[in-house]
Amino acid sequence: MKNWQKYLGLIISLLAVTLLAVWPLITSKPVDREVAFTILKGIALASSLNIILGYTGYVSFGHIVYFGLGGYIGFYLISQQGWSIYPSMLAGGLIAGLFAFLLGKAILRLRGAYFALATIGVNMAVLSFISNFDLLGGPIGMTLNFNIYKEYGGAAQALQLIFYLMVAITLITIIVSYLVRTSKFGLGLLAIREDEDAAEVMGVVAPNLKTWAYVLSAIFPGVIGVLFFFKNGSIEPHPAFPLHTSIELIVMVMLGGQGTVFGPILGAAAYQRMRGLLLTTPIFKNIQLSVAGVLLLIIVLFIPAGVVGWIRNRFPITRRVLQ
Amino acid sequence: MKRTLFTILTLLLAASFLLGACQTGTEPEVAEEAKPDEVTLVIGFTSSITGKYETSSGRQVRGFNLWMDQVNDAGGITLSDGTVVKLEVATYDDESNTDRIQELYTRLATEDNADLLISPYSSGLTAAASIIAEQNGKVMITTGAAADSNYQQGYTLVFQIYTPASRYLTGAVDLLASVGPEVTKVAFVYEDTKFSTGVVEAAKAYAEGMGYEVVLYEGYAADTSDFGPFINKIVDSGAEAILGGGHFQDGSTFARQLHEKGVDTNLFALLVAPPEPDFADLGEAALGVIGPSQWEPLAAYTPESAEVAGVEWFGPSSDDFVTAYTGAYDGEEPSYHSAGGYAAGVVLQNAVLTADSTDPVAIKAALDAMDLMIFFGNIKFDTSEENHGLQIGHSMIYIQWQEGEDGLSKQVVWPKAGATSDAIYPIP
Amino acid sequence: MDFLLASLSDGLLIGFIYGIAAMGLSLIFGVMDVINLAHGPVIALGMFSLYLLYSVLGLHPYFGLVIVAVVGLLLGMIMYAIVVRRVIDAPHLSSLLATFAVNMVIIGLGTAVFSTAPYNVDFSLGRFSVGPVTLIATRVIGALVAILVTIGLYIFLYKSRPGRYIRAVANNKTAAELVGVPSNFILALSFGIGTMLAALAGALIATFFPFTILAGGTYELKSFVIVVLGGLGNPVGALVGGLILGLIEGIIPTFMETTWVPVVEFVMFVMILLVRPTGLFGAKQ
C-alpha cells in the first residue's frame, strides 16, 4: 500500500477543515469568518467529545463544563493578571485537563446512565459554585477592557488572529482524534466501549485508558473556551456552562457518526448549518427546537450509527477513506 | 423503512448546505439604488423575539419602529443641502442569548452595511454587541442597557440613553430619608445579574453613607420563583425598608409572595417591575410598591422645563408619543422600555441633524457634544476616557402604585419637583 | 429560632411536591431502566394544563388536578408507544437522547404556543399562622395532596393486580413475561404513571409559584438529585429524598447565602453517586 493511502482518512478530514478555514479568506467577508468560526468551534468541541463518547462509549452529558472552566481560567489570567492569550490558552487547557484527570479517576467508575447523570451533576455543581465565587466575578462574571486588543494590533487584527488560532486548534484536535483512533490506545478504548469487562479480561487497563481519554477530550474544550471568551469580551456563569450546548454536541457527534474521525466534522458542520437555516426560515423559526428534536429522534431510532457510520457499514469499501 | 428515512435525512442535509450557500438571498432587504439627493441610513439591531427578555425587548423595538415610521412617513430627515435621509432597518432575533449575538452584530455591521447600530435589550447582550460595534467602527446607541461597567471598557462609539444602574435606586434612599426619618434598618435583596448588582452596590454605599444600617444584603438567582427563604430572612433581619429586585418576572413574584406572607414593611422599592403597566395585575400586592422609572407618561419634560434648565429642546412631547404609540399598537400603553426605544431614535435624529451628514465621524462628534432635552428627559454623555458614553444628563423618577378612583394607578412620587402625588408611607 | 422554624416548614412543604415529581422519575427508571430526560417538560405541561383549566376554562384548581392526572397518564402512555418502546433495550445513550428529543419537541411546541413568558395561576386561599410560623394555604394543601398521591401510589403498587404486575416487571421482566404478565402494557402503564406524577407535581407547583415553559428544567434537576438520594428505582425512597432536599433548602439559608443551595445539592448529588450509587435507602441493582 502506498504510504499516503494509509492516511487518506486523515487527509480528507483535514482537507474539509482547511476548506472551511479558507472560505472566509477568499470571500474576505467578516461575516463568513464568524460563521466559519462557529462551525469550527462546533467541529473541535464535537471531535473532542467524540474521544470519550464515541471511542470510549462513556456518555458525557455535561462535557461543556470543560469549555466553561478553561474559559474562566483563561479569562481570569488575561483580564485580572494581564497574561497574553497564548499562555492563557495553554493554562486553560491544562487546568481543564487536570480537573478532568482528578474527576475522571472518581466518576469514570460509574457506568452507563449513572455516569451520564454524574456529568450533569458536575456541570451544575461547577456552574453554581462559580456563580458564588467572587474571585471569578461571581454571578456577574468578568469583562475585558477593549484596550486589551491593542496589544494584538487592534480589534480587527485580534479577530483575525483569533480565527487563525481557532483553525489551528481544530486541525490539532482532528489530528489527535485520528491518532487516538488508529493507535493501540484507541483500540483499547474501542474495546472498553464494546465490553469493558471483556476488555479488562484481555488485559486492557480500563481505569487508566478511560481517564486519559477523558483528559484528552477535556483539554481542547478548555483551550477553545479561553479563545471564545477572549473574543466575546466578557464571561458569565450561564453562558459559560450551558447544558443545552453539551447536548447539542452529542447530537453533532451522533448525526455524523460516533466513533469515527470524520463523523463529528460532518455532524458539527451540518448541525450548525441546519440550525442557522431553521432560525432564518420563518416557518421553522418558532418551532426550530421541535424540528431539531424530531430529527434527533429519527437519528436515534433509525440510524444510530450516524451518517458516516451508516455509509461505512453499507459500503465497506469506504472504510479506508472515511475513518 | 430505514433506507427511506436515511434518504430523507441526506436530502435534508444536502438542502441545508445548498440553502446555506445561497443564504444571502434570504437576508433583510437593504437599500435600493437611491436618488442623488436621497441617501439611506441603515440602522441595525437585534431584538429578543424569543427568550426571557421577550416582553421588555418587544416594547423597546415597538418604540423604535414607531419613531422610524414617523420619520419615513414625514419624508425622512432633511439636511441643510437638501439631501433627504431615509431610514432602513436590518434586524435579527437574538433569542435573549449571548451565543449568537456577536455573529449577528458582525452580520449587521459588515453584511447588511448598517450605518448605525442600536443595542439589544439588557446589559449582558449589549456588552457582547458593543465589542463588535467598536471592532467595526460603528456608532451604537444603547437603550435598555443600564449597567455602568459596559461604559468603562475603553469604548469610544457606544452611547447610553438610560440613566446608568449606579443611579437607579439612590433616589429611593433619598425618598426614604424624606418620608421615614425614623427608619434605620434596610434590606437589599436583588437579582444577581450585572445590572441589578451594579444598582444595589451603588445604592448600598449611598445608604450606608447616609447612616443606614444594611441588615441584609443578598442576591438571588435570575430564575428564582420561590422567594420564601429571602422573605424569612427579611423578617428575621428586622429590616424596616426593602430595596432591590431585578427584572419584571422575579420582581413581581417577589412582591406577590411578600404580600402573601403578610410581611410588614414601611417601604418597598423594586427595580424594573413596578413601572411596567402589567404590574397592576398583582392587585393588592402591588399597592405601595415603589419603582424607579426611566420615563413615565406623566413626567414633566417640556420645552418650558428645557428653557428653565437652559438646554435645547428637541422632538415630540410625551403626550404626542403616548398618543402615537397607543394608536400604533392597538391601545398598548407604552412603558419606559418603549420610550427608551423611541428616545434612541430621537437622539439619533438629532445627531444626524446636528452633524448635518450621515458620516459616522460627524455623528459621533455630534453625540459627544450633545446636551439636549427630549420627552424622555435630559440627554448628555460622559466624554472622559474612562467612562465614555455613560449617560450623565438623564435621571430617574420614582413611581408608586396607589389606590386611585378607578383601581390601582401609578403616581410619580419622587423627585418632589415632578411628583403627581405624595408617597404613601408606611405601606398599609 | 422562629426563622429556623419558618424556613424548615417552607422547605418541608415543598419537599413533598419535589418528592412526587421524583417518584415519577424513579418509578420509570426502576421499571424500565430509562432515565426520562423529558421529565422537566412534562412538569411544565402539568403547570400549563392547570393554567388552561383554571384561567381559561374556569375550573377549580383542585378539580383541575384530576384532569391533569388523566392527561399526564395518557401523554405518558403515548410517549411510551411512540418513542420509549423502541429504545428500552438499546444502550443508555439511545434512551437518554430519545427522551431528550421528546424534551426538545415539547419545549419547541410549548414555546411556539406560550412563548417563554411567565404565567401565573392567580389563585389564593390566604395564609394562617401556627405559632410563630406563617403558612400559605395553597402550599399546605399542595403538600397534603402530595401525601395522598403517595398513599394512593403505594396502595396501587402493593394491593392492585396491575400494581403487582408493575413490581414484577421491575423485578425481572423475562420472568414476569413467562408467568403471563402483559409486559408491554405494564411498561406503558408505568411510564404513564411516571409522567402523571410529574404532571401532578407541576400542577401543584403552579398553584403557588409562577412558571414558564422552561420552568420544568429546574424541577427535573432537583428530581435527579432526589432519586439519587433515595436510590434510583426506589419510589418510596424518592419521597424521603424529596423531604431531605426540602429540609436542606430550608436549613441552608439560615446560615449562608441562599445561592449556595444548588452548590450543596449538586456536590451532594455527585458524592452520593460516587460513594453510594444505590442511594441512601438502597435501590434496584
Added chain:
Amino acid sequence: MTILLQVEGLTKKFGGLTALSDVTFDLPEGQIMGLIGPNGAGKTTLFNVVNGVYPATKGKVIFKGKDVTNVKTYEMAQLGLARTHQIVKPLNELSVLDNVIVGACFGRQGFGLGKATPIAEEVLEFVDLADRSDQLASSLNIAQKKRLEMARALAAQPHLILMDEVLAGLNQSEITEMVETVRKIRDQGITIIMIEHVMEAVMKVSDHMIVLNFGAQIAEGTPEVIQSNPAVIEAYLGDPKLAQKLMQKAME
C-alpha cells in the same frame, strides 16, 4: 514439574451464600485440567476469583510463584492468564481481526499494533476464522464466536488459559474439531483449565480433574479416578448406575 498455579483454601461468599468453600489444588505447567460439577457448583465463580473479577473472601491464589490474590483482571492478563467466557463477549462493533488484535496488544506480550496484526492473523488461521477477519464480530454465529473467544485468548500468548464451556452449543463434529484445537494449544506449552459439561470430551482431553459441588471440592484426580468415584457420580448425576455407564462410555 513446575507448578504454574496454586490455589489454597479459596473461599468466596456472596452475602450469606457460600459460592466457593476452601478450594485447594496445584496445577503443573503444560497440563489440561478439567473442572466439572453440576450447574451452580461454583465453577465459573472459581474462574472469576482466580482471574480477579471477584475478590476472594479467604484463601490464596499463587500464579508463577507470585501471590496474585485479588489482583485486577487486567494485571492477571498481563501476567499471562487468558480466559474465554461461557456467555461469549465479542467486541461486537469491531472486526474479527481487531478483536484478536486487542488480545495480542494488551495481553501478556503487550505487542504494538504493528506486531500484533500478523500474530492475530496467524491465530485466526489456527482457529479457522481467517476468512472472516474483516467481518464485524457481531455477524458471527455462536460456534464462530466461541472460536473467536479462543483466538483472543491465544493471541495474548498466555501461560494459562481458563476455558469456560468452549464446547457448549456445538454439534458433534464441531466438538471433535474443538477438542483437537485444545490439544494443539496444550502442545504449544500452554496450560489449560477447562470447565466442561460435555463429559466424554473433557474426560478424553484432561490430564487431571477437579469436581465441585455446592462450592466444595468433592474429588480430584485423573479422569479414571474421577469416573469411578461414587461421590462424584452421585453428586453429578443422581443415578449412580446410569452415570457409571455414561462415564465408562466416555472413557472408551
